[in-house]
Amino acid sequence: MLELRADKDTCKTCKTRDCYKGNDKAPGCPMFEFPMAMENNANCNLCGSCIKSCPHDSIRLTPRIPTSEFWSMTRARFEESFLAIVIVGIVFVQNITMLDFYPSFLKSVEQTLGIANQDIAFTILFIFAMATPVLLLFAATAISKRFTGETLRNAFARFGYAVIPLDLASHMAHNLFHLLAEGKSIYYTFMGLFGVHLEGPTDFVSDPTIQIMQYFLVIAGTLGSLYTAYRIAKKNYGVSKALSVSMPYLVVILLFGILNFLTFTVRMGMRM
Incomplete structure (x- = not known):
């Protein structure tokens, strides 16, 4: 935000x-980073040194406006978009591993694949989770490029940024549980360093309240990604083509959003 x-006019004379x-x-x-040439904050840590020294x-x-950077940039990078879409799978696996049914689910994966090693089964599951979003976005790009004439690589690079709001929202929703359901344990543990033994509830708010907050975050992230994909299409291909170009991406993003939403309908397990 x-x-x-x-x-830039001032910088030209500097x-x-x-x-x-x-x-x-x-x-x-x-x-x-050279501020005059910046069009996004991807590599800026907001230290403020350039502001002081100018x-x-x-x-x-x-x-x-949140997400505006994703549709206003002119130099989309394939590697950044690829990472953004891979993170969709990483965050999803991260969420799945915290659910109560995960141990039995991983066991069924072992049995299905005929593997008697939990680590290998998880590795295969993790690779599958990362590869699936990439393949889906490439499929959406292949469909969308019929309306644009762009190369598959360029179109993928342009629209991969659209999933970042959903990535961020889903990751925040995941850690919201740890913060609000387990947060008080930080105090208990800290006091234990001084020989003070404390026990009690670790949650700040009830589980239903946390779930509502998680739902809100995932819905907001999904809407942000949907809007970003549409605005990317609108900026680069015009209003007349915006919906037809962005539609395959909207479908894929909505699918990601629904899957993430469903993971938060199941209570997450404690890490303590």
């Missing part, structure tokens, strides 16, 4: 490039 950007190199006010950019007060940290 925040972006760091520079006034001779020092202190924002990148640094000066006596602040060090150079630790991420080797002699022309050209750089600003301003609010923006």
Whole structure:
């Protein structure tokens, strides 16, 4: 929801490039980013050094519409999109492993594959979970490119960013359980360092309340990803083609959202 950007007109007249190199006010950019050329914050850690060192007060940290960066960028990177879609599978497996039925589910995977090793069975399951979203997005890209004429690689790179809101929301929903259902154990453990033994409930709020919050996060993430995919299509192919180009991606994203939503209908197990 925040972006760091520079006034390009001001930067064109700058001779020092202190924002990148640094000066006596602040060090150079630790991420080797040049604010004038930035169009996304993927490699910016918001340290603020460039803001302090800029002699022309050209750089600003301003609010923006969430997800807007994904449809406004002009240089989509295949490796970033590939990672984003792989994370869909990683987060899903992470959620599945916390559910009460997971041990019996993994056992059935072992029996189905004829493998008597739990680690190997999990590895196969993990690879399958990562590969499936990638294949689905490639399938959506193959269908969508009929309306665009773009190469499969370029189209995949452009739309892979659309799943990031859902990735983030699902991961937050997962850890929300640990924070709100197990959070008090941090205090108990900390006091134990001083020889004070404490016991009691570890939750801050009830399980049903946590589930409602998880549902809200997943729904918000799904809607954010759906909207992002549509806006990417609208920006690059125009209003007339936006829906037809984005429709295959919308279907795949909605499927991801439903699967993530369903995982949170089952109570997660404690890690303590």
